[in-house]
Amino acid sequence: MKLISFPGSVLATVLIGLASFSAHAADIVVGQVAAFSGPLAPTGTHMRAGAQLYFDAVNAAGGIHGAKIRLLSKDDGYKTEETIRLARELLKEAQPVAFFGFVGTGNVEAILENKVLSEAGIPLVAVRTGAASVVQRNDPLLFMTRASYAAEVQKIVDQYATTGYSSFAILYQDDAFGRDVLGSAEAAIKEAGGRLVATGSYAKNTTDVGAAVKTIAAAKPQAVIMIANTAASSEFLKQSREDGNFAQYVALSVTDAAQVVKRIGADKAAGLVLTQVVPDPNSPTVPLIKEIQHNFAKFKPKDVTANHTFVEGYLGAKVLAEALRRAGPNPTRQKVREALESMKNYDAGEVFISFSANRHTGSRYVDITILNQAGKLLR
Structure with a gap:
């Protein structure tokens, strides 16, 4: 060699x-x-x-x-x-x-x-x-x-049902995500003795929420659960506020609070409640x-x-x-x-x-936060 x-x-x-x-x-x-x-x-x-x-x-x-x-x-x-x-x-x-x-x-x-x-x-x-x-x-x-989203929805419904809210409406994205969580929300509302008075949807990858705004406003719900991404949640909240519908609006953790404030301003975002699946980044x-x-x-x-x-x-x-x-x-x-x-x-x-062979959903952490007038999240 x-x-x-x-x-x-x-x-x-x-x-x-x-x-x-x-x-x-x-x-x-x-x-x-x-x-x-x-x-x-x-x-x-x-x-x-x-x-x-x-x-x-x-x-x-x-x-x-x-x-x-x-x-x-x-x-x-x-x-x-x-x-x-x-x-x-x-x-x-x-x-x-x-x-x-x-x-x-x-x-x-x-x-x-x-x-x-x-x-x-x-x-x-x-x-x-x-x-x-x-x-x-x-x-x-x-x-x-x-x-899970079901855990987030359950936290929302429990929170409002125990404080006297009985009529709910739901905005949802018309796809696998929205329809899945819609089912969980309907079941949670029924179990809590509440009424689902209206639902409204929008197409995935759009913010075409105008029809949903009108449908939900006409039903006069006490609380509106938004099963939507940040862009759609922001547009829905903006149009609802402009139309004079001042129900309590609650979004899942897929909606980002800071982005909502950036898109529509702190004045229109104030009072929006959001669930969170991780701790407050300012704590x-x-x-x-x-x-x-x-x-x-x-x-x-x-x-x-x-x-x-x-x-x-x-x-x-x-x-x-x-x-x-x-x-x-x-x-x-x-x-x-x-x-x-x-x-x-x-x-x-x-x-x-915690994971195991039979359980691959590792966390149960769910918290509720609210945006104040300055556009800051509070617990």
């Missing part, structure tokens, strides 16, 4: 290249497909930014078993067919060990129904949905780090939030605020990173899945996550 010799400079270049390749190959790749354009762009952007902040902190501290986490994200524009196509593209191009932070009930359902996860054997962690249709599947590869007494505030100041993410969606992304990333630690060096998709199922009362900073 003939040995090939290199001049010193060439050999150094080869060795540097090999070292660079080795370091790159050791990265732990996490893939995300979410909305970074369209009406849900703020949701996808803040989910990603929250996750990236946690991964930045982990990487700066040496990574996971010496390996850095690399988050690769693709924009599906909140379109289900794009979610499927781009997820398969990521699997082929980057071979991620896990998926993270997909956005939308219909989008997640499409991933499950088209067997994208099962064919690749890849876990998906921290999706932005809490729909019963997704929760009840208990898919072996899907791990949710937020409470430094909660260890998770204190940690986020510290890392936000240290790594200075651009063009985002540390809102509830940001916290949700950070929390989900922290749960995934803990699974990667438990999976050991050179984690596989199967080892990550097994590590996730081993989590029992994992303390992410006074927010506790």
Whole structure:
């Protein structure tokens, strides 16, 4: 066998290249497909930014078993067919060990129904949905780090039924997400002895809520539950206020308070009640939030605020990173899945996550907040 010799400079270049390749190959790749354009762009952007902040902190501290986490994200524009196509593209191009932070009930359902996860054997962690249709599947590869929409709706109805509210109306997005939560809301209202006096819908990826505004206003409900994204919730609230309908408006956690204020102004947003599935990002007494505030100041993410969606992304990333630690060096998709199922009362900073083989909805945390006249959230 003939040995090939290199001049010193060439050999150094080869060795540097090999070292660079080795370091790159050791990265732990996490893939995300979410909305970074369209009406849900703020949701996808803040989910990603929250996750990236946690991964930045982990990487700066040496990574996971010496390996850095690399988050690769693709924009599906909140379109289900794009979610499927781009997820398969990521699997082929980057071979991620896990998926993270997909956005939308219909989008997640499409991933499950088209067997994208099962064919690749890849876990998906921290999706932005809490729909019963997704929760009840208990898919072996899907791990949710937020409470269900049914739990949010139950919190709303319980809160208002116990304070004398009896007539409710519902605005919902006319798709898998909206129709799913509509069913949960109807059941909760009936169980509480209330009356559903009107429903109104709008088409996904639009803010065409005019007809729903008129239908619901005509029924004169005491409270209106909005099963809608931020853009549609904002437009519905704006038009309702302008039409003189001053019922109590309550939105699920998929509506971002700061974005509502930005879109329609603090005067029209004042009094809007929102459920939350993570702690208040301005509460430094909660260890998770204190940690986020510290890392936000240290790594200075651009063009985002540390809102509830940001916290949700950070929390989900922290749960995934803990699974990667438990999976050991050179984690596989199967080892990550097994590590996730081993989590029992994992303390992410006074927010506790529990999974098992039979339960993949890891959190029950639900809180209620309200926007004041200055556009600030209060508990």
